Amino acid sequence: xxxxxxxxxxxxxxxxxxxxxxxxxxxxxxxxxxxxxxxxxxxxxxxxxxxxxxxxxxxxxxxxxxxxxxxxxxxxxxxxxxxxxxxxxxxxxxxxxxxxxxxxxxxxxxxxxxxxxxxxxxxxxxxxxxxxxxxxxxxxxxxxxxxxxxxxxxxxxxxxxxxxxxxxxxxxxxxxxxxxxxxxxxxxxxxxxxxxxxxxxxxxxxxxxxxxxxxxxxxxxxxxxxxxxxxxxxxxxxxxxxxxxxxxxxxxxxxxxxxxxxxxxxxxxxxxxxxxxxxxxxxxxxxxxxxxxxxxxxxxxxxxxxxxxxxxxxxxxxxxxx
Amino acid sequence: xxxxxxxxxxxxxxxxxxxxxxxxxxxxxxxxxxxxxxxxxxxxxxxxxxxxxxxxxxxxxxxxxxxxxxxxxxxxxxxxxxxxxxxxxxxxxxxxxxxxxxxxxxxxxxxxxxxxxxxxxxxxxxxxxxxxxxxxxxxxxxxxxxxxxxxxxxxxxxxxxxxxxxxxxxxxxxxxxxxxxxxxxxxxxxxxxxxxxxxxxxxxxxxxxxxxxxxxxxxxxxxxxxxxxxxxxxxxxxxxxxxxxxxxxxxxxxxxxxxxxxxxxxxxxxxxxxxxxxxxxxxxxxxxxxxxxxxxxxxxxxxxxxxxxxxxxxxxxxxxxx
Numbered sequence: 001x002x003x004x005x006x007x008x009x010x011x012x013x014x015x016x017x018x019x020x021x022x023x024x025x026x027x028x029x030x031x032x033x034x035x036x037x038x039x040x041x042x043x044x045x046x047x048x049x050x051x052x053x054x055x056x057x058x059x060x061x062x063x064x065x066x067x068x069x070x071x072x073x074x075x076x077x078x079x080x081x082x083x084x085x086x087x088x089x090x091x092x093x094x095x096x097x098x099x100x101x102x103x104x105x106x107x108x109x110x111x112x113x114x115x116x117x118x119x120x121x122x123x124x125x126x127x128x129x130x131x132x133x134x135x136x137x138x139x140x141x142x143x144x145x146x147x148x149x150x151x152x153x154x155x156x157x158x159x160x161x162x163x164x165x166x167x168x169x170x171x172x173x174x175x176x177x178x179x180x181x182x183x184x185x186x187x188x189x190x191x192x193x194x195x196x197x198x199x200x201x202x203x204x205x206x207x208x209x210x211x212x213x214x215x216x217x218x219x220x221x222x223x224x225x226x227x228x229x230x231x232x233x234x235x236x237x238x239x240x241x242x243x244x245x246x247x248x249x250x251x252x253x254x255x256x257x258x259x260x261x262x263x264x265x266x267x268x269x270x271x272x273x274x275x276x277x278x279x280x281x282x283x284x285x286x287x288x289x290x291x292x293x294x295x296x297x298x299x300x301x302x303x304x305x306x307x308x309x310x311x312x313x314x315x316x317x318x319x320x321x322x
Numbered sequence: 323x324x325x326x327x328x329x330x331x332x333x334x335x336x337x338x339x340x341x342x343x344x345x346x347x348x349x350x351x352x353x354x355x356x357x358x359x360x361x362x363x364x365x366x367x368x369x370x371x372x373x374x375x376x377x378x379x380x381x382x383x384x385x386x387x388x389x390x391x392x393x394x395x396x397x398x399x400x401x402x403x404x405x406x407x408x409x410x411x412x413x414x415x416x417x418x419x420x421x422x423x424x425x426x427x428x429x430x431x432x433x434x435x436x437x438x439x440x441x442x443x444x445x446x447x448x449x450x451x452x453x454x455x456x457x458x459x460x461x462x463x464x465x466x467x468x469x470x471x472x473x474x475x476x477x478x479x480x481x482x483x484x485x486x487x488x489x490x491x492x493x494x495x496x497x498x499x500x501x502x503x504x505x506x507x508x509x510x511x512x513x514x515x516x517x518x519x520x521x522x523x524x525x526x527x528x529x530x531x532x533x534x535x536x537x538x539x540x541x542x543x544x545x546x547x548x549x550x551x552x553x554x555x556x557x558x559x560x561x562x563x564x565x566x567x568x569x570x571x572x573x574x575x576x577x578x579x580x581x582x583x584x585x586x587x588x589x590x591x592x593x594x595x596x597x598x599x600x601x602x603x604x605x606x607x608x609x610x611x612x613x614x615x616x617x618x619x620x621x622x623x624x625x626x627x628x629x630x631x632x633x634x635x636x637x638x639x640x641x642x643x644x
Contacts, residue, residue: 027466029466029469029470029473030473031469031472031473032465032466032469083431083432083435086408086427086428086431105408105427106408106472107469107472109405109408109431109434110405110465110468110469110472111465111469112431113405113434113438113461113464113465113468114462114465114466114469116435116438116461117458117461117462117464117465118458118462120442120454120457120458120461120462121455121458121459121462123454123458124451124454124455124458127451129446129449132442132445132446132454133443133446135442136439136440136442136443136445136446137443139435139438139439139442140436140439140440140442140443142435142439143354143432143433143435143436143439144349144351144354144436146432146435147351147353147354147429147432147433147436148351150353150428150429150432151351151352151353
């Protein structure tokens with residue numbers, strides 16, 4: 001997100017969010033502090049706080065109302081990242097637990113719970129029933145998305161509907177809440193909050209789709225994590241589901257996607273097949289469609305710097321390489 | 323808790339809590355519904371809802387304010403039970419994951435998160451900032467207790483302070499919140515809420531100590547789970563810490579307590595040693611002291627059926643066998 005002017009503009013606010021997060025991870029407990037600090041230092045785009053702050057800036061911006069909300073949004077996001085790290089014993093290799101799995105699961109669970117609990121404290125500080133209600137609803141949906149992801153893993157009989165439901169729950173609803181509640185926190189008119197919620201929902205869909213595309217095509221170094229991660233975990237993303245659709249008779253493709261432990265060669269083979277079947281182009285078209293839909297909800301908002309910023313953020317989602 | 327008159331009195335209210343919980347676990351998702359229903363059907367004493375309901379009954383009882391709170395308290399408790407089930411890959415036996423560990427960890431994490439998220443929805447429904455704030459604080463402390471339990475596991479250099487801090491965080495604070503917030507929800511005077519919070523805190527301490535005693539002495543059948551579970555997990559409870567104290571030169575005791583995988587014989591040996599060192603009697607004395615302390619906070623409350631019920635609940639904690 002380098003080069004986005006808006007992020008330079010709101011930098012002082014983002015630093016306050018960072019301070020808030022830093023305070024929370026600086027606990028006297030050594031394990032807890034190390035586990036949560038690691039995640040904090042790993043950075044991350046702080047997309048959710050940014051959306052909330054930008055949304056609030058169109059109205060009567062009140063720092064003390066926006067920063068706790070922004071930090072709570074990031075904590076919820078961080079907690080889900082940590083809980084995603086919990087693995088099953090079946091992931092041991094030849095009886096040896098992987099380093100990450102060793103002693104890691106219980107710490108991951110409680111560290112995630114700890115961050116979630118702190119998000120509750122921040123939400124309580126907001127003293128706004130709409131914020132509490134929306135974030136509770138989103139939290140329920142996020143769990144439903146995660147569970148659906150587990151139950152559809154390695155299943156080639158799933159459809160696009162399953163995929164869109166999943167990414168809505170897992171990603172889009174929290175980004176939608178970020179945009180909507182940023183405005184809500186500073187008393188924006190209900191119509192504007194609603195429009196921002198819709199904008200965030202569609203931006204969130206596009207964001208997850210480009211994330212899934214990057215897992216197929218990214219430069220491993222630039223992305224900072226190995227590509228093909230979703231395939232290894234059995235998560236079938238939009239480019240994969242499109243490839244399945246356009247190759248209805250390809251039983252080898254189906255066999256490999258269902259295989260629990262794939263070799264490096266098999267991953268490479270699948271990635272090449274997806275690329276040559278235009279799975280990436282298709283997914284990109286869908287992402288572009290969502291961005292257009294997102295922007296259409298901005299027209300109802302009065303002109304402002306923040307509105308311009310939302311247009312910029314929308315374009316960034318399509319251009320990002322990490 | 324059979325035979326406690328008070329539980330018969332509040333049965334209609336407890337059934338409403340049960341209905342609320344049942345609604346939450348009846349999701350269209352099969353995995354989620356099976357995982358959370360199992361826990362619900364396993365029963366449990368519903369101690370936290372009972373405390374909240376009894377506390378509220380001394381004042382202007384309003385069902386619509388108390389039931390959501392009571393259900394939220396039980397959900398928080400259930401979620402911690404599920405998250406405690408998450409194991410580390412190191413718990414595989416000879417390279418084979420135990421049945422519970424297989425595919426269980428991720429489901430446990432998300433099912434726990436799902437119940438927690440639903441507790442947030444219920445808390446939001448309460449529309450009472452004190453309830454939101456207290457439960458957020460308690461949630462943070464519960465995580466701190468769990469993490470401390472992890473970091474002190476198998477460590478014979480820990481003291482009674484570590485133990486008391488741990489059971490306060492893990493158990494006593496949520497029971498304290500149950501008593502306090504039940505009264506708070508129906509607008510009880512602040513002094514009464516405070517006294518009930520103190521009562522619950524000390525009852526919670528006594529409750530966890532008797533729980534820890536039962537893990538040493540219980541009839542396996544009656545308790546419904548194997549004894550010596552804490553020893554196996556490396557959790558050093560009050561009877562054990564007392565035994566360490568009165569046997570300062572016993573290096574065999576120390577060696578066995580630190581051992582990660584104990585045989586059935588070693589567990590039996592340790593349990594016998596704890597019993598013959600009066601570890602159980604000592605722990606029971608401490609539990610009795612906490613019950614006395616708990617009762618002392620009831621004197622400030624006006625006479626009522628509920629007050630009598632709290633005295634009964636206090637005695638039950640010392641008499642329970644399961």
